[in-house]
Each structure stands twice: as structure tokens, then as C-alpha cells.
Amino acid sequence: MSRPAAAVRTSGTGDHRVTAAERATRTDAADALCIGAYDAAGGPDSGVALVAVGGYGRGELAPYSDLDVVLVAEEGVEDTLGEERWTTLASQVWYPLWDSGAKLDHAVRTLPEMLTAAEGDVRVASGLLDVRHVAGDHSVALRLRTTTLTHWRRQARERLPELRELVRGRHRLVGELAHLSLPDVKEAEGGLRDATVLKSLTATWMVDVPAADLERCRQQLLDVRDLLHEAAGRASDRIAPEHWGPLAEGLGLPDEAAAQRYVRELGRRVTHLSRLAWRRTDDALRRTPAARPRRPDLQRVAPGVALSRGEVVLEAGAKPASDPVLLLRAAAEAAVRDVVLAPPTAARLVRECPPLPEPWPDEARQQLVRLLAAGPGLLPVWETLDETGALDRILPEWERIRLLPHASPIHRFTVDRHVVETCVEASALIRDVSRPDVLAVAALLHDIGKGELTEHSVAGVPIARAIATRMGFGPREVDLIGQLVRWHLLLADIATTRDPDDPGTIDTLLEHVDSLDALALLTALTEADAKAASPKAWSSWRAGLVLDLSRRARAALERGSVPPAFTVEEIPIPAGVADGEPSIVVEPVGDGSRVTVVALDRVGLLADVAAVFALRRVTVRAARMWSQGDFAVSVWDVGESGLDPGALRDQLDAITSRRLDPASRLAARHTPDGLDPAVVVRPEASDQATVIEVRAADRLGVVHLVSAALAALDMTVRSAHISTLGPQAVDVFYVQEVAAGALSETRAAEAARAVRRAISAS
Known part of the structure; x- marks a missing residue:
């Protein structure tokens, strides 16, 4: 299907008329293609219809969108057309579409089969609300649409909880558009899928959503998706870093940062509308139709503030113009009760409440603290304050x-x-x-x-x-x-x-x-x-x-005092260690393990044990080592459970006997990251040892490399502490001379150079 070139945008103000026209042009071209294929196949004028669903049904084709079409027939079509004719009709329609280069998502169903599918799958039922006639019998498409819509409204109380769980599952899986590093403009929370679900919610007549606001955001997200397809050169809903520049240019925005803010703002707005609509839906589902009052029932909950149908609103006699604290009071009540702060109420309070005096009165500060300490109810209320401009006041x-x-x-x-x-x-x-x-x-x-x-x-x-x-x-x-x-x-x-x-x-x-x-x-x-x-x-x-x-x-x-340095608790030396057989004990601890190694003391033992963990791809979080006479005890906190002590012992023996060279194995596994490590001596951190801090890209084997480099200088590591968040690791080593304490200034500089060489060379 041919695609018209994207028109140049001159502003990022949300004017979507040019792109909407492009989508209409693409839809018209697709309709002409489908009508031609249907007519060429000799599709009947009665009893059968070719219908569009999904984005094609809504007339919202992006440059590389699929054509979602269904060939629908009245029940008994095989008797009317003949089984052979009905079987071949579909393929005669699809082949010209495939030959044109269009991507096709197609199905063949009778009307009863379509309705049965909708009954069995809430996603199908919701999708059929957008069904649109393309070719063939108009009455078939009309009956499918009206019947589906009637069933949707009649069964809303049974279907909406199922739809709610599907939406929640998608949100957990994909994340939120406003916060994702690679935003998905379709499937993420606050994306196009949510905007479509909101239209399905309003179709039930059980809940209302600000239609103009929702449609504006939806059209702007469609603009973004169109530009994304053009930038990616394929059907893509996920914005990669290289796409922000073309998006900024297409949206008429000054730079990539502005484009990110624009897209995330849209996602946040749709998320807010979605959460508000689902809260109102949940409230409507809790009430039986007979229990629904004809007029709002206001329950006073605070001065000037009332509760009505699960939403915080103003009392009939409230006077915002004379009460600067009323906005905070209403917000705090909504958050503490975990109910909706009605957006029209918040907007009115922003318009009419006078500014808070400086410093704030005690009640204003107390209400803010109530709001902030409300727990889960804070988030939706804070979003409403943000969306209505109330935070600019507060x-x-x-x-x-x-x-x-x-x-x-x-x-x-x-x-x-x-x-x-x-x-x-x-x-x-x-x-x-x-x-x-x-x-x-x-x-x-x-x-x-x-x-x-x-x-x-x-x-x-x-x-x-x-x-x-x-x-x-x-x-x-x-x-x-x-x-x-x-x-x-x-x-x-x-x-x-x-x-x-x-x-x-x-x-x-x-x-x-x-x-x-x-x-x-x-x-x-x-x-x-x-x-x-x-x-x-x-x-x-x-x-x-x-x-x-x-x-x-x-x-x-x-x-008024601190504990002594390097407090250790002597442990019994297991049998066999004196004969050169190391002891390894593994204990489960939280979300990892604690591994205790006891062996004959020697320089380099810590490096060899660290190599065992590195070769087995076990993350080391912290390590401590101390001497008990002729023996060395090391305790390792690692981020893996279920370790086999026998396997660890065998690998340590292979390294100790030099049958296995950990340096060559670890070097082969390491992928260069382009980041030079930083090695710094922290003399102020301890009087008992020299603290060496290593900052580098996160990777296995750092403890081994550092310990081995220090062992070569006849130094020992008393403890190591490994902290990794994101791509960078901060590893801290407490280093001492073998027969003394902290290193001299000269030896500390020598140690830092050796550590830097060891990590860089690897």
C-alpha cells in the first residue's frame, strides 16, 4: 500500500489536523484496495460483508499498520452460496491484498461465530465496538456492530472486571509510558491501547470520561506513532533513543528533551484519565442500579468538603474565595480516604482559592502532612493536583x-x-x-x-x-x-x-x-x-x-563510643583443614547465601576463592577475612542460593593446584565496555586499614583481580564490599600489610597503581 510522505509540522502544540488527514488518506486508500479485491472476487451484495476492525476500523492507519479485516456472513451462507464458493471466496479476496504488499491480519466468520467469540473473550468484544463496513452487505456489518454494542452494555457488570484484570496485567508487563526508558506508545500504561479501552468504558454508559481531552491526547499519540513509523522505517511502537531527534523535528519541537517531555506528558495525561475512569467504574460496579440515587448525596467530611459517590467534592455552601486552605483540606481528605478528588472540584479550587499566606497557617501545613502521609491514596490525588495546575499553587x-x-x-x-x-x-x-x-x-x-x-x-x-x-x-x-x-x-x-x-x-x-x-x-x-x-x-x-x-x-x-575495629568471632576449625583440605559451608541468607571458607592461611587465598565465584558467575556482595592461628577464615555474602559446597571445593582445589588459570578464563568472558576504572585511596575512611575504592562498569571477577594484584605485593584484603546499582559497581577493599596494619602512603599508592593495571589489563 502506498504511503504519502509525512507533512512538515510547524509546532508541538497538539494540532493534529495534518496527520489526521494523512491517516484518513491511508484509510481511504486501504478501503479502495479492499473494495477492489472484494469486487474482483465476485463478493455478493447481500449476506456477506468485509469489515475492518482495530485501528483500521477506527480509520487510524499508521504508515506501516496491518489491515485487520474479517469476512463476515449471515448464518447459513454455505447453503446460500454453496460450500465450495464460500470456501474459495475468502482466498480470492486475500490474494490481491497480499499481492499489493499490504500486511494483512484476516479472519473468516459467520455472524453467530463472531458473537460467540465476543462472548468468550472480552478483548474480542471490546475490539468489535470499532467494527466498520468496507465492502459487501451494509446490513451485516450494522447488525454485527449494534448487536455487539447491545451485549456490551447489557453485560458490562460481568465483562468489565475481566477487562480490568487484562489492563492491569498489561501494565505490570510493559510499564508506564511516562517513565519507560524505551516508551511503548501503544501497549504501555497511558498509551494508545489504554485510550481505546477508555472508549470501551464510555460505551457502557456506566462511566464518563472527558471526551474532548481524551480525544486530543489520543490523536496526539497517533501523531507520534505515525512519526515513529516514518523514523523507524517499519511498524514500531517502541521509541528507541535514535528516534527522539526525528520525533522532535516532526513535532516541531526544539530538541530531543522537549520531544521526550511531550510524549511523556501525553502518557501521563492518558494514565490519569484511565485511573480516574477505572476508579469511577469500580465505584459504579459496587453499587446496584436500584441503589443509585437520583441526585447527589453529599456527606460532609470536613469544613467545606463533602463525599459524593466515592469522590471528594465541595459542600453546597463552601466558599473557596475566603478559605485558602480548602484546596489542601479537600486533597488530604481524598488521599486519606483513598477516593477520587473530583477534577472539576480541584480546578475550581485552583481558580477561586486565594494564595496561601507566607508562612503558611498551621492548618495548611498539617493538611499537607496528612496528604503526604496518606499512603497509596496519595498518588491519584497528587496526579489530579498536577493535572489541574494545583501544584503550581502549593x-x-x-x-x-x-x-x-x-x-x-x-x-x-x-x-x-x-x-x-x-x-x-x-x-x-x-x-x-x-x-x-x-x-x-x-x-x-x-x-x-x-x-x-x-x-x-x-x-x-x-x-x-x-x-x-x-x-x-x-x-x-x-x-x-x-x-x-x-x-x-x-x-x-x-x-x-x-x-x-x-x-x-x-x-x-x-x-x-x-x-x-x-x-x-x-x-x-x-x-x-x-x-x-x-x-x-x-x-x-x-x-x-x-x-x-x-x-x-x-x-x-x-x-558515646563506637565498637572496636574488626570484631571477629572465632569459629571451630573443621577436621581436615590442618591437613590442607579446605572447608566450605553454605547457608541460605535472605535472597542469597553466606559461604564460609576455612583453609590454611596464605597470601592469595582470598583471590583464589573470589575466582571460584567469578567463574561460576556468582555475584559477590561482601567478603570478610581474618586469621585464627595458622588458619584463614573468610565469609562471603553472595547473591545466589542453592550453591553446592562440593562443587565449590573442587573448583577451589583446581585453582589452588594451578590446574585452572582463572585469569585467562575471566579475560575471555569479559566484554570491553569503554569505561576506564577509577581507583582511589580513601585515607580518611579507616585508621585500621587502607581503604581502596574501585569504580568500574559492573562485571564479574573484580574481587579476584584486586585481591590477586594485592597478593602479588604481599598485601592482604581484610574485607571487601561490593555495591552494584545500574551499570556501575563501587567496590571497596580494606587492605593491610600481612604482618602490620594500614599501608604507608607510598605502599598505598603502589597498591592503587597495581589494582588499576590489573583491572584495565583484563
Whole structure:
């Protein structure tokens, strides 16, 4: 099928008339092709129809779309046309279409078969709402459409829960358009598929969706898909990095960043409309038709605020013009009750409520905290505030992070959505802290400095302090919020990259967190921030490290002293180790294993054990090693369960006896990444050992390479701590002389050079 060239766009304002005309032209061309094929095949004028479904049925063909067509016949067509004629008719229609180069998705059904298929599959039923006559008998297509629509409305209460589960499953599988690194404009939450589902919902007459707003977003997403097909040169719904430039040009936008924001904004708007519609659908399904009141039943829930049919609205006598706190009060009530904040209500409050005085009155601050601490009910209410412009009134700084992508791939969401998710996670932890209000606001503001050239935890402090002051917090609370914003990454960084038994580790933490209240707040914020980022950021291993460090720091604050360095608990030496047979014991721990290795002490033992894990592709999270007389004990936390101790022992024996060269095996497996490793000595991190920090692209074998390089210098690794989030690993090694403590400055520089050479050469 021929494709007209895409017209040049002159603006990104959402004017879709040119592209809509192109889609109409493509549809007309496809119709002419199908009509010609049907007529050439001698298709009858009565009893049979060629119909279009899906995007073709809606007249929304993209440049490389398939033609979804069905040959539909009245029941008994075989008797009317003859079985042989009916059997050959379909192929006579399809072959000319294939010969034209069109991609075809086709089927042959009788009318009863179509209706039966719709009864058995809610996706078929929803899709047939868009059926359109192309050729043949108009009455067949009309009857199919009207019958399907009648059944859809009659059976809505039974079919919509099934459709709801399908939608949820797709969202879980694909993700959300506004946040995906490779957005799928069709299948993702907030994409074209959701927009089509919303049309199916409104067809039930059970729920209403802002039709003009939905259609505008839908047409703009169709524009994006058309341009994407042109850029990719094929049928594609996923936007790869190289497509953003052509999209920006086609949409008339200044750069790729503007194109990303434009597409994500559309996705977020459709997501908001979809969530709102499904909440209203769920509410309608809970009510029986007989129980539905003829007029709204207003239940007063707060001054000026009422509840009606599962939505927060205004009381009849509410006076927004004289109540600056009414917007926050209504939002807090909706979030706490986990119900809809009616968008018209929010929009009216934005128009009519006077600005909040500065500093805010106590009630305004209290209502904001109620809103932020509401839990899962916060997200849909916050979306409504965002969509109606209310956040510009409450928090004008929100625009700094709105739809801002995270630089780290570990994050599931854009910065603004991550912040809201952090508030949701923090709401479950407010009983662990003495100032839940400070925790809630710090969760909201912890990433407010993102997007600046300087480190965001530094850039965010003056912004957060100014906001907290405007909200009416006192000087102590303002200082505490600023402290949490500045150091919200500190606890996790130290816990995952420093030796917990070294007193310098806790000293580093307590330099910046000097009170029990601040420590409890920082611990809760760290957990909420990590959980909101991704499950990987708060694995049981990482959680254990963070919470244990927090516990030890709390004990240090309470006692005024820190535990001794390198506390070890001597273990019984297993039989046979004295004869040169190493002992390996594997214990399940959380989402991984703890492997204890006991062997005759020697330089290089740690490197050999690390090589065993690297060769078996087992991720090492942390390792500790100490001496007990003539024996060495090492304890390894690894990210794999079900390890076979016998297999580990055999491989260690092969490496120790030099029957197996781990260096050559690991070098063969390594794919160069183009990133030079950074090796830095951290003299301030410990008085007991020399801390060497290695930053490199994530890969197996780093512990082995570093340990082997140090062993060659007659140095030993007392502990190693491996932290990997996204593509970069931060590995920290506590190094000592074999018969002494920390390295001299000269030896430390020598060690750093050796480590850098070992990693770079590999």
C-alpha cells in the first residue's frame, strides 16, 4: 500500500489536523484496495460483508499498520452460496491484498461465530465496538456492530472486571509510558491501547470520561506513532533513543528533551484519565442500579468538603474565595480516604482559592502532612493536583523536577513520580520516628535539587530550606529537613561500601548525623527512597546492611563510643583443614547465601576463592577475612542460593593446584565496555586499614583481580564490599600489610597503581 510522505509540522502544540488527514488518506486508500479485491472476487451484495476492525476500523492507519479485516456472513451462507464458493471466496479476496504488499491480519466468520467469540473473550468484544463496513452487505456489518454494542452494555457488570484484570496485567508487563526508558506508545500504561479501552468504558454508559481531552491526547499519540513509523522505517511502537531527534523535528519541537517531555506528558495525561475512569467504574460496579440515587448525596467530611459517590467534592455552601486552605483540606481528605478528588472540584479550587499566606497557617501545613502521609491514596490525588495546575499553587518548585528522567537506570520512574512513591513508602514508617511531619516533607523534597549541574543533594538544600520555611516550620525543623535532603544518600552509601566493623565507618556517618532523631529519620527516608526506586535497591541484603549500620550508630550515640575495629568471632576449625583440605559451608541468607571458607592461611587465598565465584558467575556482595592461628577464615555474602559446597571445593582445589588459570578464563568472558576504572585511596575512611575504592562498569571477577594484584605485593584484603546499582559497581577493599596494619602512603599508592593495571589489563 502506498504511503504519502509525512507533512512538515510547524509546532508541538497538539494540532493534529495534518496527520489526521494523512491517516484518513491511508484509510481511504486501504478501503479502495479492499473494495477492489472484494469486487474482483465476485463478493455478493447481500449476506456477506468485509469489515475492518482495530485501528483500521477506527480509520487510524499508521504508515506501516496491518489491515485487520474479517469476512463476515449471515448464518447459513454455505447453503446460500454453496460450500465450495464460500470456501474459495475468502482466498480470492486475500490474494490481491497480499499481492499489493499490504500486511494483512484476516479472519473468516459467520455472524453467530463472531458473537460467540465476543462472548468468550472480552478483548474480542471490546475490539468489535470499532467494527466498520468496507465492502459487501451494509446490513451485516450494522447488525454485527449494534448487536455487539447491545451485549456490551447489557453485560458490562460481568465483562468489565475481566477487562480490568487484562489492563492491569498489561501494565505490570510493559510499564508506564511516562517513565519507560524505551516508551511503548501503544501497549504501555497511558498509551494508545489504554485510550481505546477508555472508549470501551464510555460505551457502557456506566462511566464518563472527558471526551474532548481524551480525544486530543489520543490523536496526539497517533501523531507520534505515525512519526515513529516514518523514523523507524517499519511498524514500531517502541521509541528507541535514535528516534527522539526525528520525533522532535516532526513535532516541531526544539530538541530531543522537549520531544521526550511531550510524549511523556501525553502518557501521563492518558494514565490519569484511565485511573480516574477505572476508579469511577469500580465505584459504579459496587453499587446496584436500584441503589443509585437520583441526585447527589453529599456527606460532609470536613469544613467545606463533602463525599459524593466515592469522590471528594465541595459542600453546597463552601466558599473557596475566603478559605485558602480548602484546596489542601479537600486533597488530604481524598488521599486519606483513598477516593477520587473530583477534577472539576480541584480546578475550581485552583481558580477561586486565594494564595496561601507566607508562612503558611498551621492548618495548611498539617493538611499537607496528612496528604503526604496518606499512603497509596496519595498518588491519584497528587496526579489530579498536577493535572489541574494545583501544584503550581502549593509547590511552585515542582516544575523543576516534573517529568525529569533519572540519570540512573535503577530508577523505575521519573524524578517527580519517584518522589511521590517515596512519600507513599515513608507513610508506612512514620511510627518509627518522632517527627512524622519532617519525614513526610523530607520525602517530598529529597530530590528537589535534581536537574542542577551540582550534586543534587547539595543543590537541593537551599531549595528545601526555603520551602520548609514558607510552609511554616520552625528553625529546628527547617535545619532537620535540610540535613535529611543533604545526606539522604549517605546511610546507604556507607552501609554498602564500607566495613561495618571499622569504627571509622560509624564515625563517618555520625559526622553528619548527630542525634537519635536525625538518625531515625534518615533511616526511614533511606528505606523509603530505596523502595521507591526499585526492588533491587532494597533487597534483603541491602536492607540488612543499612538497618544494621543504623542500629550500631544508634548504640554509639547512646553510649558515646563506637565498637572496636574488626570484631571477629572465632569459629571451630573443621577436621581436615590442618591437613590442607579446605572447608566450605553454605547457608541460605535472605535472597542469597553466606559461604564460609576455612583453609590454611596464605597470601592469595582470598583471590583464589573470589575466582571460584567469578567463574561460576556468582555475584559477590561482601567478603570478610581474618586469621585464627595458622588458619584463614573468610565469609562471603553472595547473591545466589542453592550453591553446592562440593562443587565449590573442587573448583577451589583446581585453582589452588594451578590446574585452572582463572585469569585467562575471566579475560575471555569479559566484554570491553569503554569505561576506564577509577581507583582511589580513601585515607580518611579507616585508621585500621587502607581503604581502596574501585569504580568500574559492573562485571564479574573484580574481587579476584584486586585481591590477586594485592597478593602479588604481599598485601592482604581484610574485607571487601561490593555495591552494584545500574551499570556501575563501587567496590571497596580494606587492605593491610600481612604482618602490620594500614599501608604507608607510598605502599598505598603502589597498591592503587597495581589494582588499576590489573583491572584495565583484563
